[in-house]
Amino acid sequence: MAKNLFERQANQLVNFSRLWGYQAWLVFLVIFSLCVTLIIFTIQSPVQSRNQPSEIRGVWLTNIDSDVLFSKKNLSEAIDTLNQLNFNTLYPTVWNWGHTLYPSEVAQPITGTKLDPTERLQGRDILQEIVNQGHQANMAVIPWFEFGFMAPADSQLAQNHPQWLTQRKNGDRIWLEGKVHKRVWLNPLHPEVQTFITNLVTEIVSKYEVDGIQFDDHFGIPFDFGYDDVTVTLYQQEHQGKLPPTPPINLKTTNNCTINDQVWQEWTRWRAEKITSYMTELFKTIKATNPSVIVSLSPNPQPFSANCYLLDWHQWEQRGLIEELVLQVYRPNLQDLQRELRSPEVQQAKQHIPFVIGVLSGLKDRPVPIKRIIKQVETIRQKQFSGISFFFYESLWNLGTESAKKRQSSYQKLFPTKVNRPEA
Template sequence: MNRVARCCVSYLICLGLVVALAVFLPSSLPVYSQKTSPLTTEIRGVWITNVASGVLFFPWGINRAINQLSALKFNTIYPVVWNRGHTFYKSPVAKMTIGSDTQLLLNFMHGGQDVLAKIVTLAKKKDLRVIPWFEYGFMTPHYSQLARRYPSWLTIGQEGINSIQDAPPEEIDNVLVSHQAWLNPLHPQVQKFIQGLILEVVRDYDVDGIQFDDHFGMPVQFGYDRFTIKLYQQEHQGKSPPTDAFNSEWMRWRADKITGFMAEIYQAVKAVKPNVKISLSPNYQAFAYRYYLQDWETWVKKGLVNELVLQVYRNDQNSFIAQLELPSVKLAQSLIPVEIGISTGTVGNPVKIAQIREQVQAVRDRNFDGISFFYWESLWGYIVPESPQQRRKAFFEMFNAKAVRLSQPKKL
């Protein structure tokens, strides 16, 4: 079975799972009797993806998600809009570049309706922020139309290595892993394409922000493609890049180029809609820089990020807390709203609600601005250690007070 066929089968399995779960998951929630607390200020978010999840593929799935999240006092959603070389909205830029304006199965299941437009409309009625998530960043599968049409847009490693594992080594047990090609973030045509996707979402939809994550960078082993080598030589008196991918100057040069592109995006977005937030959900700074040349600490210092959602997908509580207390995180806390991303599990790796409660409390004890969960389907949708009803009740208890969102950035 080829990769395209496997991808289709994966989608169908996800859809079947959603249909089966629909029997057990009511669209409305029972009325709990617990007394609520006074109003509080806290960002409460969740990522909505298409990977191992069918929520986006049925109109009632989207309705159910937004209704349940609102009832349980969430206030922010991060719906995927860019994944596996496809957009999840009607994209003129994608249509012009790769020949398709949205993910085909999504388009079929919704009868051609624009899913992002529907999400925005429903969420706004429930007072939920919508911050579209460019999940795949510069990643794309080798079999994607994008990679096949524009091979010169891809960066590579030495000896022709052209793909990497799409998850950090310490997180392989917590996420679905595959090998991906990588668009070159230094290439001007790639930059034009990515920026085009971003700007049309900002311009054409009533969104509160846009979000990038750990895939918005370049794997440290890449950068040995013809374009990048030539660019490096032009700026280094004809010298080729070091063969050591971890050479400090070579790392800094590539990271600074990515920072420069981030600055261009920030300025372009703010020129279209000044109040739209730039949200970033990276791994911790040392890892992000060393392995993905993503110097987000510098981005925060330069004012290129309005909201940070740090991914801290750890099962061990001591390791989880250690991530919260890193100097780069404390610096970000002093400058902008910082949320902590908590894993609620995957299909093969469910997380017990007791661990989720403990991690939420650790975040609150350290005065972070909010929490976001990865991801919607595993909040209370899978057959997990507890029943869906038990998990929903637990979230009701954790979020028993309605929260208002931060509206102004922090200042030194």
């Protein structure tokens, strides 16, 4: 039957050639070939699209040393530029300096204001602006709790609620950021602090069409804090009335705050576990409020994070409390970067969730050469991580030693086409 069908089709083609001539026959073959090619391309295109590599290409947007958030024009132009350079993820700050950067009904009775009082933020909702424009450009928007439990010492938050603050053994509450800026730390074990932070988070994930929510290295406390009445009382209740140990004199952050002292190690683990317990409840609340949002975390490398800031992200990841991890590995030396990427905690986590590496694109007083950035991105890709996020927007091209045009051209070469984010 197939043979007869073939013979009939062949005879029809011969008759067509005799009727219309040799040139018409050639035209027919050309048109027929083009049609076949188009059909094959159409069939294959969806498959090629599905197989296209995914990658997170993110950037943090902050109001520190940056003007990007302080006008609609600046913000709109920034998102347009990032879109043209094929970025696909925005991490805008929504909580720092003791204020929200969106109009917040939750914050008003606590801080005295709905919104950061900076003049150029008034009458605006920058989070909604970012969500609108970011989603139009098919970019994910994941608000970032930049300050976490930290606040300026002179903020209304700290002054209105001194009982919420944790402290050192000697009663000192001041912590110097960068050895200059006076900060205080909210006590993550205080029930009222937990309620406040939880309410801020749920306000965002319920009110805005965000793709996720991100916490960072400030979602813990420094190793020598935790001697407030609430924490000490709780510790005594669970340790037969014993007081927490005094910080060892030779404990240093340069050594990841590690020391061969079992009593101190237990005190460190105990506080970290209490913060993990709060994160467990916060995760449940987020998912109950908006199941589709991604819970993201951008911590420091595990030993420093767990020992120096009591944020044990390895445990968080093992317990399913993180759905995306952006590790801050701000190393000028490529060998140091590679060493961090090889750590057991990193290698384990990258098998379970999208694991992104945070790359320093520069600071106000510390520019990073574009060649170093390119080399680090190439290394991260070679190690098969889920993507890159840059800290921070302003230094992508405005704070470098090279011209903005040259740096933008370099990012264009790093990200020549648009890609989707990997699924969490």
